[in-house]
Amino acid sequence: MLPRLAYKTSRPWLMTLALLALTACQKPAPETPPPRPALVMQLGNAHGIDDGQWLTGEIRPRYESAQGFRIAGKIIQRHVEIGDHVRKGQVLARLDAEDNQLSLASAQAALRAAEAQLALAQADSKRQRQLFEQRFISAAALDSVETRLQSTSAQVQQAQAQVKVASNQAQYTSLLAERNGVVTMIDAEPGQVVNAGQVIARVAVPGELEVQIPIPESRMHSLHAGDPASIRLWSNRDQSYQGRIREIAPAADPATRTFRAQVTLLQPDDKVQIGMTAGVRLDDQQPGFMLPSTAVSQQHAQPQVWIVDANHQVHPTPVSIGNYSEQGVSITSGLKGDETIVVTGVHTLTQGQVITPVNTEVNQ
Numbered sequence: 001m002l003p004r005l006a007y008k009t010s011r012p013w014l015m016t017l018a019l020l021a022l023t024a025c026q027k028p029a030p031e032t033p034p035p036r037p038a039l040v041m042q043l044g045n046a047h048g049i050d051d052g053q054w055l056t057g058e059i060r061p062r063y064e065s066a067q068g069f070r071i072a073g074k075i076i077q078r079h080v081e082i083g084d085h086v087r088k089g090q091v092l093a094r095l096d097a098e099d100n101q102l103s104l105a106s107a108q109a110a111l112r113a114a115e116a117q118l119a120l121a122q123a124d125s126k127r128q129r130q131l132f133e134q135r136f137i138s139a140a141a142l143d144s145v146e147t148r149l150q151s152t153s154a155q156v157q158q159a160q161a162q163v164k165v166a167s168n169q170a171q172y173t174s175l176l177a178e179r180n181g182v183v184t185m186i187d188a189e190p191g192q193v194v195n196a197g198q199v200i201a202r203v204a205v206p207g208e209l210e211v212q213i214p215i216p217e218s219r220m221h222s223l224h225a226g227d228p229a230s231i232r233l234w235s236n237r238d239q240s241y242q243g244r245i246r247e248i249a250p251a252a253d254p255a256t257r258t259f260r261a262q263v264t265l266l267q268p269d270d271k272v273q274i275g276m277t278a279g280v281r282l283d284d285q286q287p288g289f290m291l292p293s294t295a296v297s298q299q300h301a302q303p304q305v306w307i308v309d310a311n312h313q314v315h316p317t318p319v320s321i322g323n324y325s326e327q328g329v330s331i332t333s334g335l336k337g338d339e340t341i342v343v344t345g346v347h348t349l350t351q352g353q354v355i356t357p358v359n360t361e362v363n364q
Contacts, residue, residue, distance in 0.1 A: 054281050055279065059272060059276045063179070063204065064205070068196075073193070075094070078092070078188050088176075095175075107162040113159075114159040182206050210263055211231060212260060212261070215259045225246060230281040243264060246264045293329045
């Protein structure tokens, strides 16, 4: 009987040891991970997207005359150099006028001969009319004399016109400046034979300067004549000049698919010279916000951003996007302007997830 009693007495201890062993084998409960840090940015008050970009162009005068002789000939004199200031009517170059003078003399001689024939026809007509009145000649004979008179009169008018043409041709041997300005190009040397209309010189008005730039198709919807612009010379990028769009071409260039625009410099100084390279920044302001492209994700083809609430929880918000640029992506609707936006790691976020916001400086 004693051995059975000992067995019954030791059984509770065995159960206790077993429970202790099972407890020792169980893993401790995992701790809740701390909120993950996330880079965020704080939107300011509602403002416009500065969608400006620098476009390269050349300083050109608004008014510039490409001048050439109206007749062909041989240049015998050139009176100006590049950079010379000229006044309207000043002689720039001359052609050899000998042939033109001979043509004028020939036309004048032909006019005198026609006038002599007209005088003879008028006298003959007068005599024949007197004979007709005395009934010595028939009406048909008088009509023949009158017709010859009209023909001779027409020949005189033709000869007079030829004299005027020859006189003008003689004057065209001198190339005159069309306006006050500065000579920006000369392509004429004594002895050179030129054709009618060939450009010999360019005279520009230096007081009104502008920059010609190409505008991409994506910017055409938001730009208009009269919009402001900033202009900066490549030779002096520390100084900016105010400008204004004067005109935009209504049709695109077939080769570049861009629209040519003329931007006027409002207050140019002596540092601005014709032919310099300049950058033009179009001050294009659009309603919305500019965010880094990493802040935008897609959910079922719908763009969205993640907003952080007061409890540091994130929530997706659908938005409408505009243009992409080097500065980021423009948000045109869906935001008020006072939100905190997650800008990195948005593809791993979930609804209601708690984060640790880390502010960053982002240019807007």
